[in-house]
Structure formats: structure tokens, C-alpha cells
Amino acid sequence: MQVNSSNVTYENGFIQASYSYKSSNVEKLENGTLKVTPKTTEYTFKTNTKIPKLGIMLVGWGGNNGTTFTAGLLANKMKLSWFTKRGEQTANYYGSITQASTIKVGCSGSEEVYLPMNQVLPLVNPDDVVISGWDISALNLSQAMKRAQVLEYNLIEKLDPYMRDMVPKKAIYYEDFIAANQKTRADNILEGHNKLEHLETIRKDIREFKATNNCDKVIVLWTANTERFCQLTPGVHDTAENVLKAIENSEAEISASTVYAVATILEGCSYINGSPQNTLVPGVIELAKQKDVFIVGDDFKSGQTKIKTSLVDFLVSAGIKPQSIVSYNHLGNNDGKNLSSEKQFKSKELSKKSCVDDITGSNKILYPETNKIDHEIVIKYVPYTGDSKKAMDEYLSEIFLGGQHTLVLYNVCEDSLLAAPIILDLILITELFERIEYKVDGMRTFQRFNRVLSTLGYLCKAPLTDENTPLVNSLYRQKNALDNIFKACAGLHADDNLLLEFKCP
Ligand code: NAI
Numbered sequence: 001m002q003v004n005s006s007n008v009t010y011e012n013g014f015i016q017a018s019y020s021y022k023s024s025n026v027e028k029l030e031n032g033t034l035k036v037t038p039k040t041t042e043y044t045f046k047t048n049t050k051i052p053k054l055g056i057m058l059v060g061w062g063g064n065n066g067t068t069f070t071a072g073l074l075a076n077k078m079k080l081s082w083f084t085k086r087g088e089q090t091a092n093y094y095g096s097i098t099q100a101s102t103i104k105v106g107c108s109g110s111e112e113v114y115l116p117m118n119q120v121l122p123l124v125n126p127d128d129v130v131i132s133g134w135d136i137s138a139l140n141l142s143q144a145m146k147r148a149q150v151l152e153y154n155l156i157e158k159l160d161p162y163m164r165d166m167v168p169k170k171a172i173y174y175e176d177f178i179a180a181n182q183k184t185r186a187d188n189i190l191e192g193h194n195k196l197e198h199l200e201t202i203r204k205d206i207r208e209f210k211a212t213n214n215c216d217k218v219i220v221l222w223t224a225n226t227e228r229f230c231q232l233t234p235g236v237h238d239t240a241e242n243v244l245k246a247i248e249n250s251e252a253e254i255s256a257s258t259v260y261a262v263a264t265i266l267e268g269c270s271y272i273n274g275s276p277q278n279t280l281v282p283g284v285i286e287l288a289k290q291k292d293v294f295i296v297g298d299d300f301k302s303g304q305t306k307i308k309t310s311l312v313d314f315l316v317s318a319g320i321k322p323q324s325i326v327s328y329n330h331l332g333n334n335d336g337k338n339l340s341s342e343k344q345f346k347s348k349e350l351s352k353k354s355c356v357d358d359i360t361g362s363n364k365i366l367y368p369e370t371n372k373i374d375h376e377i378v379i380k381y382v383p384y385t386g387d388s389k390k391a392m393d394e395y396l397s398e399i400f401l402g403g404q405h406t407l408v409l410y411n412v413c414e415d416s417l418l419a420a421p422i423i424l425d426l427i428l429i430t431e432l433f434e435r436i437e438y439k440v441d442g443m444r445t446f447q448r449f450n451r452v453l454s455t456l457g458y459l460c461k462a463p464l465t466d467e468n469t470p471l472v473n474s475l476y477r478q479k480n481a482l483d484n485i486f487k488a489c490a491g492l493h494a495d496d497n498l499l500l501e502f503k504c505p
């Protein structure tokens with residue numbers, strides 16, 4: 001795409017675009033009136049179009065998501081097709097916004113024109129990435145893919161020669177953070193209890209992987225078991241200095257995931273947390289800012305929560321009052337086994353539950369005093385169901401004149417087939433943001449986006465935001481913001497869907 005505007009230049013390998021950002025400041029006057037002052041802020045976005053060679057390291061590489069992600073990228077790269085009971089299937093990237101969604105760029109006459117997201121701004125091609133990672137289980141990726149029971153047998157057979165030589169690196173294992181029922185697979189772990197030594201090993205792994213594969217950069221993503229929350233402790237988790245000291249002292253409340261995150265940040269790489277636990281404690285956030293790297297979290301938003309953050313938005317914005325949501329899940333994979341333990345379930349419960357608070361909080365007509373609704377999360381481990389997760393939701397809402405509206409959903413699919421494309425998107429878009437800089441009114445030099453990359457909230461159940469940043473869970477608003485940031489950096493207007501040229505011709 002080439003944008004025909006004096007606001008955009010394409011020079012020396014950069015797209016530079018000016019963007020007038022329109023927002024409003026709101027003050028509440030003494031008499032209760034809201035005084036709203038619209039304002040315009042001039043931004044310049046500069047995107048480096050040189051695509052780097054990207055290395056991806058997954059924590060939990062041998063799990064269902066890790067193997068499905070690796071298999072999916074290989075199947076697409078090799079353009080594989082395989083037989084299922086429904087016939088021949090070819091590789092695709094359905095479920096990935098970067099590879100399979102489109103963004104409206106304008107109108108040609110009365111026709112609206114859409115471009116694939118990865119053509120609006122230049123992204124790394126998934127065919128060109130190199131993948132590695134760690135797992136507490138020693139199985140090679142081919143064996144692990146079979147254990148996962150996600151993919152069709154004929155595809156597994158085709159991928160076996162490519163995945164059997166992929167072996168996870170030894171992992172950090174702090175037993176107390178994941179369920180006790182995971183112990184039987186923990187046969188590939190770093191010795192001892194010295195957290196500083198563990199940190200140094202992970203740092204070395206990242207450096208060696210990067211050098212061996214001639215990568216320009218590496219991104220690390222956690223897709224290992226959900227950990228319990230660490231008990232946030234002043235003097236341990238509150239500042240970057242204290243987190244580093246706590247690792248040196250092998251403090252008990254420093255989780256394995258926090259050690260991976262700190263190692264990644266110290267290597268100057270972005271870190272993404274795909275699970276709900278509080279890995280990214282205040283001290284880690286401070287460290288990421290000091291080292292100028294991005295952190296993204298928490299917990300992939302795949303099926304049930306994606307619908308929830310879209311459905312509740314629809315109900316509340318239609319003036320309908322959801323009063324209770326009951327979300328029931330059962331699944332039989334290793335994730336379900338880990339979540340059958342109470343402390344790990346609590347981490348997941350929190351992230352699945354907190355995702356509508358801002359939506360109900362936005363409407364004081366429906367929720368004048370408290371925006372809390374009855375919201376229950378149930379997760380049951382049923383081994384026979386394997387990776388095929390069943391999610392059932394009941395939404396009860398109050399409607400006109402005291403009537404009641406019931407919505408019931410049944411959601412079934414292989415969980416990892418939804419999560420793997422999200423993993424790809426999180427990584428590719430984070431990498432893109434490493435190449436984007438901005439300048440705003442009066443700033444002399446370009447700088448990067450906030451290191452807490454909340455723009456990726458669309459892909460996360462509990463988006464990590466920096467302090468004083470509003471939390472947005474509404475799926476529509478999240479996607480709209482992401483699409484519009486792509487458009488702004490490419491030199492296009494944000495889409496407000498007014499279509500005035502047709503309504504007021
Ligand atoms: P899984 O249990 O199949 O895979 C996790 C892997 O992590 C296992 O192979 C395990 O051996 C490994 N592991 C555990 N602790 C480790 C450590 N300290 N270092 C390195 N490896 C470690 O689980 P699955 O289905 O792949 O999910 C992964 C994570 O993603 C879970 O926390 C899950 O809750 C989260 N998630 C999954 C979604 C989905 O749709 N599949 C959506 C949202 C989050």
C-alpha cells in the first residue's frame with residue numbers, strides 16, 4: 001500500500017506519518033455539569049520497514065500450545081496438506097489477526113476496500129522465524145505434539161521428521177508455583193535452588209540461541225503452566241533493585257516466571273506473559289522501563305473470554321443490564337490438570353472474572369452504585385475430553401419493565417488451535433512495536449511506546465496496563481484501537497465508521 005498524502009513520507013527505510021489525534025478532557029463542575037473540552041494533539045509516527053530476523057523462545061515449548069504453535073508455523077511454511085475424516089486439509093492461519101484479518105483502508109466509489117493487516121504495516125513473515133524454548137519435560141517436540149493430542153494423525157506423521165530434533169532446553173522448576181500433579185513430567189530441570197544461577201543460565205540460553213541462529217532479535221513468551229500468584233512483598237517485588245536482590249537471595253516468593261521475565265529483560269528482549277499469574281510485578285515493570293524493552297500480558301484471550309468481552313459490551317451498550325454470568329468449563333488436557341489445583345485455579349479465575357468490570361462500570365444508568373454483577377467461574381478437569389474444551393455460559397440480564405433475558409452459549413474446540421494463532425500475533429505485533437517510534441507536540445526526539453504494551457490488550461484476558469492508564473476489556477474497542485494504531489502509523493485516518501460521504505453526499 002502507498003498512501004497518497006503530504007502527511008506521509010517513505011524515506012531511508014522508514015514510513016513517517018503525521019497524525020492529528022482528537023480527544024476530549026472532561027471536568028466536573030460544582031453544579032454537577034460535565035465540561036467537555038475537545039482537543040487535538042499532533043503526533044508523528046516513524047516505522048522502520050527493515051524486517052529483522054526474529055527468534056522466538058517459548059517457556060513451556062513442549063506443552064499443547066508450544067507444540068501446536070511450532071507445528072502450525074511449520075505446516076504453513078511447507079504449505080502442507082493432510083487428510084482428515086472430512087477430506088484434505090491445507091495449512092492456514094485462521095484465528096490470527098495478523099495473517100487472516102483485514103483492515104478497511106477506504107472506499108473505491110461505493111465499495112469499501114480492505115487490506116490484510118500484515119499489508120498495512122510491514123510485519124515479520126512467520127515463515128522466517130526461528131523457534132526454541134524451555135520445558136520441564138524432556139520430550140522432543142514431535143513426542144510432545146503426540147502427547148498433546150491436538151493435531152490430526154496424518155499431519156503429525158508429516159511433521160515428525162521436522163520436529164523430532166527440536167528439544168526443549170532445561171527449565172526452571174519451582175514446584176510450589178505450579179500444581180503438584182505436574183511433578184511426574186518434570187524430568188528436564190535446572191539443578192539446585194540458586195535463583196541467580198538459574199537467571200544466568202536463561203540469559204545464556206537466550207544469547208546462545210540468538211547468536212547461533214544469527215537473529216537480530218529474540219522475543220520470549222510464557223506459555224507454560226499457570227502458576228499460583230506470588231505473594232506481593234514490599235522489599236521483594238516493589239522495585240527493580242529489590243527484584244534483582246531477591247533473585248540473588250533466592251527469595252521464596254520469586255516465581256520461575258519472574259526469573260524468566262527478568263532474564264529476558266536483562267538481555268534486552270521483550271517478554272510476553274500468556275498465563276494469568278502476576279509475573280510482571282511492579283519491580284519487573286520498572287526494570288523493563290529501565291532497560292527499554294516491552295512487556296505484554298496477561299493470559300491469552302481465546303474463546304470464552306473473547307465472547308464475554310464482546311457480548312457484555314453489546315448488552316451494556318444496548319442499555320440491557322447483565323446481572324449474572326456463570327461460566328463453566330471442562331477440559332482434559334494438561335492445562336486442565338494443572339488448573340484442578342486450587343491455587344492455580346485462583347489465578348485463572350481472577351483473570352476470567354475481572355474482564356467485564358470496566359464495561360459495566362461505564363454505564364451509571366444501569367449500575368448507579370456498584371457495577372459488580374454475580375459472576376462465577378467453574379473449571380473442571382475431565383481427562384477423557386483431552387484438548388477439546390467445552391465452555392458453557394449463562395448470561396442473565398434485566399430488560400424492559402423488569403423482564404429477564406437469558407442467553408446460553410456452548411463453545412467447543414481444541415483450546416490450542418485458538419491459542420497458537422494468538423501467540424503468533426502477540427509476538428509479531430510486539431516485534432513491530434519495537435520498530436515504531438513517535439513524537440508528540442514539542443518533543444525533540446522520537447521515543448518508543450509505553451513499555452507496558454497495553455495496545456495488545458485485545459489478545460489478553462487481563463491486559464497489563466501502566467499506572468494511570470485506563471483498562472479496556474471491550475473486544476470491539478480493543479480491536480478498533482489496534483487497527484487504528486496500524487492505520488495511524490501508515491498515514492491513514494482512524495476509522496470512525498461515519499461514512500458521511502454517502503449519508504451527507
Ligand atoms: P500445557 O500444560 O500443555 O503446557 C504447558 C507446558 O509448560 C508443559 O509442557 C509443562 O511441562 C511446561 N512447564 C511448566 N512449568 C514450566 C517452567 N517453569 N518452565 C518451562 N516449562 C514449564 O498447557 P497449554 O494448554 O499449552 O497452555 C499453556 C498456558 O497457556 C497455560 O497456563 C494456560 O492456562 C494458558 N492459556 C491457554 C489458552 C488456550 O486457549 N490454550 C488460553 C489462555 C491461556
Ligand code: DG6
Pocket residue numbers: 300301302303304305306329331335336339348352379389415461
Ligand atoms: C479452562 O478454562 C482452561 C483455561 O486455560 C482456558 O481454556 C483458557 O484460559 C482460555 O480461556 P478463554 O476464556 O479465553 O476461552
